[in-house]
Amino acid sequence: MIKVIAEFQTYWQISTGRGAGYFMNSLIDKDVHGLPYVSGKTLKGVFRSAVEKLDAWQPQSQNRTELLFGSITQQESRHNTQTGHLHFSNLQLSEAEVQQLNLHPHLKLMLTQSISSTQIDIASGVAKNKSLRTQQVAVPLRLEGEIALTDQAVWSVSDVFKQLEDASTFVTHIGAKKSRGYGQVKITLKQAGKA
């Protein structure tokens, strides 16, 4: 088991693709407790990209990315895909924090903000018509999750930990609007049972 700690440095946004009427164009994803979180699928995708980048620097004799993360969707027929050897949990607030916030649900409102932005017309320097957008973002938080190795036939946990730790240096942002300053994150990995 590998523990993942993600410390967001800026506002971040994992969008649901849904809005809320005229006053909010984009809502963030929340877990069953109504708290912002990063889904396991997002985390897996982020690490997959990072390992692919690592492969570009340190090519391996076996196809490391496919063995760890599974076949790429829709490049294989459904019956020929291979399952990856890792399981990625969601990144969430710690259990103690979730418990406290469930006892004081009014505090959950403070975990999100609304940010409005508009496009500027280069020629005139004023806001472009009908370009006002409002989106919901989460405040910088410290989230925790787990990566589990489900099949130890090919690698040991220590091997996988080393590879993911190297790859994590490529993970600098998570979520939407990375090029606009959102989602900057510091990732730390810890092997379970070790300090």
Place this chain on the structure above:
Amino acid sequence: MTTHTTQRITLTLQLKDAIIISQKSATEGMHQSLDYIPGANFLGAIASRLYAKLKQQTEHDVFEIFHSGQVRFGNAYPMQNGHSSYPIPLSLHSPKGEQTQSLINRLYPLDKSDTGKQLKQQRKGYLTSEKQHIIPTRHLHLKTAINNQTGTAKESQLFGYQSIQAGLTYQAHIDIDDPKTANYLLSELKQMKEIRVGRSKTAQYGRIDIINPTIETLPTPIITPVVLQTQNSSQNSIVLWLSSDLVAYNLQGQPTLTPSLQELGLLPESAQDVSLDSARSWLRTRSYSPYNSYRKSYDLEQQAICQGSLLVYPADNVDIDYLQQQLCYGIGCYTESGHGQVVSQTQPWQFIFDQILSKQPSTQSKSNLNSPPLSGLAQVLQNKYSQQKNQQKLQQQVETDLKSFITLYKSAKAYQGLSKQAELGPSRTQWGRIRNELTKQHFATKKQVSQFLFEGDTAIIKAKDQAWCAGDNQQNFTSLLTIKINDFFDEESITHYLRALAREAAHSPELNAARGAKS
């Protein structure tokens, strides 16, 4: 006839992650998840752990455990407050459009008061032993793949996943004919602690914690014949309440959705067959092709009678003892995957024979923990929340107090017999000056701010200032402002309050109109 005993392992399952169990194997179109976890998923998850291990020993037979039907992996259904549940019987109806806790059981003829009402069949959810109706929460998530090169969503890779909510508690049973096999499985399950089921098991979904598996000897199911009436006749009947899907084949090997008792194996071979009483039965059916992840292929399409269905048969000349004994093994096919299970009609489940079933309100068990002091993130958020609340309260106070000043402007003019257009009272510039000065300085107490505003040679509001001294027979603007300062609810925010009040007063069109200022 020898008495058969079945061992039952009961699993309490905590959904650590959301679980996706597709209703159909189709890969396109709207995805819907089941709200229960089929026994086939448990069979597969446990087989993936034990199959290879079992093949290397001879004490336990892998075919017996996973293929023979001697071990039957039941479906998992939701629990509430520690009570187990079964799929709601399809004979239960409620009047459409009415909010009622009473369900009408259409195993019986309608009461005169209900004739003429439009009745809606209860198809969703589960009834607990306490008659609480549970409908497990399911969520829909949209996911897309990201193009690594562009950072944008990949084309044609938008997926919708409906899943059973994480955190729910479910219960499943595994029924085993051989006690030795039962003990072996129990010891293995106690070591397992966690399994993964459903789709998308490698990220975000699929993990289930197995909590404290227990074992007991299961008594023979009890089926009690009842007299059921229609408008024209009455019949002593056997009612089989299906707790899981039933896949039955007739004697010619064809799927049947109206199985007779002989086709279900519930009569001795020599007995005369008994057909389904269609007029009194309540059935729903579905067809699906299960997907086997190990073989990476679809299994034979199954035509199933849905769980919750009530199969009614005439009870005359039926050997009830034989029927009850055969029910221990499950009925129909695919019993190893939990198909063909029937609810035993012992208390409390005899309520399916109530003519009117009164649902009990669902109650969540409340935590008995005293709320510990806030710390860490919660404390930071509480500070932020308090700040925001204070700010809102301050703003509300400003709006209320502004109205008092507007009223004074009007009453002062009326008292002095001036027209509405005449100018009287502090001007916009005077309010603006208060705001500017309070932007540069901050005062911790009301006394300090009062001294700054009213006292000394450098006072902002001098005692002889005509504008501030104007008023009606009860108060002037200076005295009103003094009252507002003294009455304000929070000493620490007094500077913020006055700054906000002065800002609003300087910009308020209503106040300026009341003052008589030219726009």
